[in-house]
Amino acid sequence: MYSTPLAPSREVLTALDEPDIEIEYPLLTETHPPGGIPMQCENELLLPYKWYKKLRCWFLVSDNWVVQSGIVRGYLGLYHERFLHLLSFPYVIHPFSNFYCVWVSVICFLLTISLIIEPYLISFQWYDFVKNKNKAYSLTMSVLLLMDMALTFIVGRADPNTMRVILDPIVVRRKYMSCKFWFDLVTRFPYDSIILASLSDADEMVKTKLATVRLVAFFVKLFRFQKVYSFLYRCATAFHFSAWGTQMLIHGFLVAFCVHWGACLHWLLPDVFNAGLAKPQEMSWVTKHNLWKTEYHIQYINSFLRSLGNLLTLDGGDFTPRLPEEMFCTALLIVVAQSIFAFFVSTFSSMIIEFQKEDDRYLEMLACVEEYLRFRRIPEWLRQRVLTYYDKKYKGHSYSEKQILDTMSTNIRLDVLAHSNTVLIDSCYLFADAPLNVRLSLVQCLTYDICVPGDVMMSSDTNTFNMYFIHEGRFRVFTKFGGCVKMLSTGDFFGETALLCPTTPRLMTTVVAITFAEVYKLSKKAYTKCMLQFPGVHEIIADAAMKKINKELLKFDREIERAEHILQWKEFLKQRRSQKVEEFYRDADANRVPSYYRALQFVYDPD
Secondary structure, eight states: OBOGGGOOOEEEEEETTEEEEEEEEEOOOSSSOSSSSOGGGGGGSSOOOHHHHHHHHTTSBOSOHHHHTTSSOHHHHHHHHHHHHHHHOTTSBOTTBHHHHHHHHHHHHHHHHHHHHHHHHHHTOHHHHTSHHHHHHHHHHHHHHHHHHHHHTTBOEEOTTTOOEEOOHHHHHHHHHHHTHHHHHHHHSOHHHHHHHHOOTTOTTHHHHHHHHHHHHHHHHHTTHHHHHHHHHHHHHHTTOOHHHHHHHHHHHHHHHHHHHHHHHHHHHHHHHTTTOSSOOTTSHHHHTTOTTSOHHHHHHHHHHHHHHHHHHSSOTTSOOOSHHHHHHHHHHHHHHHHHHHHHHHHHHHHHHHHHHHHHHHHHHHHHHHHHHHHTTOOHHHHHHHHHHHHHHHTTOOOOHHHHHHTSOHHHHHHHHHHHHHHHHHTSGGGTTSOHHHHHHHHTTOEEEEEOTTOEEEOTTSBOOEEEEEEEOOEEEEETTSOEEEEEOTTOEEOTHHHHOSSOOBOSEEEEEOSOEEEEEEEHHHHHHHHHTSTTHHHHHHHHHHHHHHHHHHHHHHHHHHHHHHHHHHHHHHHHHHHHHHHHHHHSOGGGOOOHHHHHHHHHOOO
16 A cells, blocks of 8 residues: 555656657656656756746646646646646647736736726716826726737647647647637727827817717727636636536626626717717706716616616616617617526526436435335434445436446547546556556556445455555555554555455455545456456566565665664663763762752763
8 A cells, every 4th residue: 555656667658649659757756746847858948947947837737726627637647748748839838827827817807897997987987088097007908918819829728628738839829810819809909099099189079089989999898708708617617616606607797797888888878979969868868867967876876777677677667768879778788688588598497407307317216225225124324324325426416437438439438537547557656667558458447436434445354356546535544453554545545465466365454434435446357357468567567566565675674773773872871871870979979969950960961
């Protein structure tokens, strides 16, 4: 039973999209902890300094599970991804790196503030919008978004379907230019800042041009919400939100965004079309409610209620629009409200139907289990244990993994199993020197199982027939006398003696689950059948085990030798102190001993 990071070895993996090319690199060792720059890539760096290595790690795939969003699996997958990145395209930024995560977070935070403040300034306080400080903020936001566009050309791209990361800059640029480039360019270019810079106070058409600037700035900035939408989806994926939680988060932001921008549009259109008139139009809803000269917050509240009425009641509220611009605004918001409502209903209806089908199958299976337990008169404590096992194993679903895998083709099934379980095999020192095809064959032999707290996986003085790999959970190892000697957790393994011994071995330890755990089991029968297909591989695995045992024995001998040295040194100190005490009381006179404490000080500190 060993922990995965302590296995110094080498492994062979395929390179990028070329399965015929194999890359050999060292696994994680004690001297080279997880993370950082892979050892074989350190010579390729421009500078050998420690600070430069830390800086380069900011542009590689992150070791933070929130940032990487599950794109890699464990420390071995992290090491593999960083190695391939530095080997293939070292100067491309990984889309799941710390740097790009911070950059996108800052951009989206500033953009969210901009999408809240700028439409309000454009609609209600337009003279504040054209002031220098607000013009500078708007121009800075546009420049940052253009910089984000430029950065997209050197940032890898994650395929949303396969979650594979594309780091080839030519492919990234081609995909970006073919879909989103022109949309981003149109919505991020600072038209308003350029037009405002060309205006002068002596211009006779300043009011008309200013009205044009307000309309252009309003509708151009409207489409920038797409950046925030994609960021929200990525955050929901990173924090493992459920499908229900993701849709609630995105729909909540979308509804709040539409209500706020609808309120600003309800005021903007009448204000723009009445800007060149000596007297406001009497048929306008603003004139009917006498809102032209009221406070800004009163104007916004009335516009907000009007926008909310359009979205909720799908009509014009308590006032029917009479002017063309107000009719257009009301009709536009009603169409948006219908679209959101239809999207909301269709999305959540399909989700509820799917959840209901899955729950029905799961509850039907649980009902059969409960009926069986009642028929067998299983006691209550054991009944709860069985139901807890089923709840943890199926987690609300009732599909059979074996049935699903059996319906797949051989190559697809191998890819699925390799993605899920290759790390478990590769992290074991026994199979580190085994060929790649042998490890892939062993991956297909693993069977999934669930453990509940208190399950005894192996017991001392009994025979074992399986080796276990811990995918998730914690176990405690006891000696045959009841003493706890070790804790095992995610990534560790135990029971390897079942595969190596020609006869069935008797265990000296007991392994007990202390939390809910997911394990993969490799039986001796499946292992033997696999080894028959690859003659000579079992000897390689046995040699690796013997090397590990010799290393552990050498380490144990050193510990024993060190303990003997410590005992000899303690015995020497004890004899030396006894001699000093005897000499002190033999040579010293009673009057020359000041106190009992001085004698004790001399005994414990004779020098």
